Amino acid sequence: MDLARLLKMIIIHDLVEAEAGDVSVLDQIRNPEIRKIKQQNEEQAILKIRQMLAKSNRQEIYDLFYEFEDKKTFEAKAANAIDKLEVQLQHNHADISTWEEVEYDLSFVIGKQVQFDQTFVLLKDLIEQQASQKLEEAGLNVSEIRERAISTFS
Numbered sequence: 001m002d003l004a005r006l007l008k009m010i011i012i013h014d015l016v017e018a019e020a021g022d023v024s025v026l027d028q029i030r031n032p033e034i035r036k037i038k039q040q041n042e043e044q045a046i047l048k049i050r051q052m053l054a055k056s057n058r059q060e061i062y063d064l065f066y067e068f069e070d071k072k073t074f075e076a077k078a079a080n081a082i083d084k085l086e087v088q089l090q091h092n093h094a095d096i097s098t099w100e101e102v103e104y105d106l107s108f109v110i111g112k113q114v115q116f117d118q119t120f121v122l123l124k125d126l127i128e129q130q131a132s133q134k135l136e137e138a139g140l141n142v143s144e145i146r147e148r149a150i151s152t153f154s
Helices: 003-020 025-030 033-052 058-070 074-093 101-106 118-137 142-153
Strands: none
Touching (some): 003 033, 003 058, 003 074, 025 033, 025 101, 033 058, 058 074, 074 101, 101 142
């Protein structure tokens, strides 16, 4: 893995979100039109960022943003997996009373983001186990939630 390329993609992705405004997955689930608006805002943001940069690196930054979005290279897949796993990991540390019901389901749908690499699958499994434990401790039926999540978000 080209670690420098991976880190650049993650930073660029976050810079674009900072410029465009980050939109939660919950908002996108509630209103699918928001996803289109998010994409348009991010496209405008990367264009704005590219114009602010020196000619020597503006095209590289622009290309790395779209490499992240396209998820075709190993580094792009890894950057996207890290982005998704990190959100769930943070979520696992939040008090269960702050979780919405759909967030129970989202704890079990990261699998498609990590299938390209066994290390990421293992990390996803550990993060899912942590979410499962939290849900079980709250008295929720994890098997039912997992089945519902897979049927809803697959």
